[in-house]
Amino acid sequence: MKSFRKELWFNVPGRRAFINITSPVEQALVESKIREGLALVNAMHITASVFINDDEPGLHRDYQRWLEKLAPHAPTSQYQHNRTGEDNADAHMKRQIMGREVVVAITRGKLDIGPWEQIFYGEFDGYRNKRVLVKVIGE
Amino acid sequence: MKSFRKELWFNVPGRRAFINITSPVEQALVESKIREGLALVNAMHITASVFINDDEPGLHRDYQRWLEKLAPHAPTSQYQHNRTGEDNADAHMKRQIMGREVVVAITRGKLDIGPWEQIFYGEFDGYRNKRVLVKVIGE
Amino acid sequence: MKSFRKELWFNVPGRRAFINITSPVEQALVESKIREGLALVNAMHITASVFINDDEPGLHRDYQRWLEKLAPHAPTSQYQHNRTGEDNADAHMKRQIMGREVVVAITRGKLDIGPWEQIFYGEFDGYRNKRVLVKVIGE
Numbered sequence: 266m267k268s269f270r271k272e273l274w275f276n277v278p279g280r281r282a283f284i285n286i287t288s289p290v291e292q293a294l295v296e297s298k299i300r301e302g303l304a305l306v307n308a309m310h311i312t313a314s315v316f317i318n319d320d321e322p323g324l325h326r327d328y329q330r331w332l333e334k335l336a337p338h339a340p341t342s343q344y345q346h347n348r349t350g351e352d353n354a355d356a357h358m359k360r361q362i363m364g365r366e367v368v369v370a371i372t373r374g375k376l377d378i379g380p381w382e383q384i385f386y387g388e389f390d391g392y393r394n395k396r397v398l399v400k401v402i403g404e
Numbered sequence: 405m406k407s408f409r410k411e412l413w414f415n416v417p418g419r420r421a422f423i424n425i426t427s428p429v430e431q432a433l434v435e436s437k438i439r440e441g442l443a444l445v446n447a448m449h450i451t452a453s454v455f456i457n458d459d460e461p462g463l464h465r466d467y468q469r470w471l472e473k474l475a476p477h478a479p480t481s482q483y484q485h486n487r488t489g490e491d492n493a494d495a496h497m498k499r500q501i502m503g504r505e506v507v508v509a510i511t512r513g514k515l516d517i518g519p520w521e522q523i524f525y526g527e528f529d530g531y532r533n534k535r536v537l538v539k540v541i542g543e
Numbered sequence: 544m545k546s547f548r549k550e551l552w553f554n555v556p557g558r559r560a561f562i563n564i565t566s567p568v569e570q571a572l573v574e575s576k577i578r579e580g581l582a583l584v585n586a587m588h589i590t591a592s593v594f595i596n597d598d599e600p601g602l603h604r605d606y607q608r609w610l611e612k613l614a615p616h617a618p619t620s621q622y623q624h625n626r627t628g629e630d631n632a633d634a635h636m637k638r639q640i641m642g643r644e645v646v647v648a649i650t651r652g653k654l655d656i657g658p659w660e661q662i663f664y665g666e667f668d669g670y671r672n673k674r675v676l677v678k679v680i681g682e
Contacts, residue, residue, distance in 0.1 A: 266579075266580070270650055301407040302407065302541055303539065318496055319450050319496065323483070323488060324493060324496055327483045327484050327496075336609065345601030345602070346601040354602060354605050358606070362500060363500055364503065368446075370444055372539070379447075382450060396657070398648055400650070402579070402581055402681060403405065404407070405544045440680070441544075442581065457589045457639070460627065462624040462626055463632060463635055465623050466632050467635075467636070467639075474613065501640060507644060509548065509585075511546075517587065518587030518674070520589050521588075541680075542680060543544050543546075
């Protein structure tokens with residue numbers, strides 16, 4: 266069994282963003298030389314997500330509005346977590362809805378995903394360096 | 405290390421449904437001849453889910469009502485995504501709550517799941533052919 | 544390829560709790576003697592979660608309040624599932640938001656997690672024995 270590890274780094278110049286990371290994950294897979302196995306792609310931070318969905322800007326705006334409705338940022342005083350000096354409690358909730366990680370099958374050296382599946386980094390508390398782990402195991 | 409891949413196909417004659425796929429996943433596991441490892445079961449479409457929960461019809465109706473409350477289908481004009489000609493923006497949200505995938509342990513040739521755990525395909529935008537990927541790795 | 548399996552057991556003396564299980568998962572990893580691979584950590588019950596987030600008590604109280612808002616326990620009569628004699632339909636919903644499982648990379652014999660990532664067992668229907676499965680595969 267082979268294994269391969271790579272970090273992808275991000276510094277989002279805003280509080281929230283969705284970034285398509287399908288290409289860097291494919292690049293990591295090429296570097297891994299693994300042809301059959303599983304790839305784990307996970308946020309290493311607890312106010313960020315990795316998820317798979319559509320690369321359609323209107324949908325991304327819908328997601329942002331929807332997450333804001335389910336877990337509003339303001340008033341920040343509504344969250345006990347923010348008494349620690351943070352203002353990001355809502356980001357911990359948005360991340361739970363969108364998820365920490367995806368696991369993707371590797372088949373014949375490719376990401377084995379459907380025609381519209383794209384992998385995204387979801388940032389909910391940006392303005393600083395954060396990373397995603399790509400771990401591939403297989404043969 | 406061995407690996408095995410199988411697609412399960414669905415064509416739901418309605419917009420939404422939950423289908424118990426535990427048996428076909430077990431069948432794929434038998435075909436794989438893998439006795440120790442991990443099985444990834446994921447929707448290959450972005451308006452569908454694979455999740456694990458109870459096979460109880462009342463609960464499934466509760467889930468449908470609850471998901472409709474959290475991410476209503478109508479009015480479809482509330483979602484920018486639907487300006488692309490789709491009417492399925494809500495399905496992209498429902499799928500995020502229920503999840504894209506499950507990873508299940510394989511132990512002594514069986515799905516290593518709890519007594520009430522059953523694997524479901526969750527369709528949120530049916531009336532067409534869609535598929536689930538089963539990928540098993542191990543020995 | 545090696546594989547390793549361990550169950551962690553819980554009996555929460557209340558309906559709901561979040562329990563940090565990072566140390567017992569690390570202990571299982573030491574016992575597995577696996578240095579490179581993937582660890583699956585999943586609830587074996589359908590009214591409980593395994594998730595990764597912050598070990599901050601204020602945030603945990605925020606999560607409880609937020610989950611109660613998204614999927615209220617009372618009135619229990621609002622859920623068809625509860626006509627089966629249960630009163631835990633809300634727990635099946637809370638668990639979907641927080642998730643069934645996490646998959647964690649194993650690198651050089653350690654959990655390959657970010658500085659604030661901690662693994663939690665989330666109980667939403669306690670007062671009885673329930674378990675978490677840790678399955679590690681790799682080399």
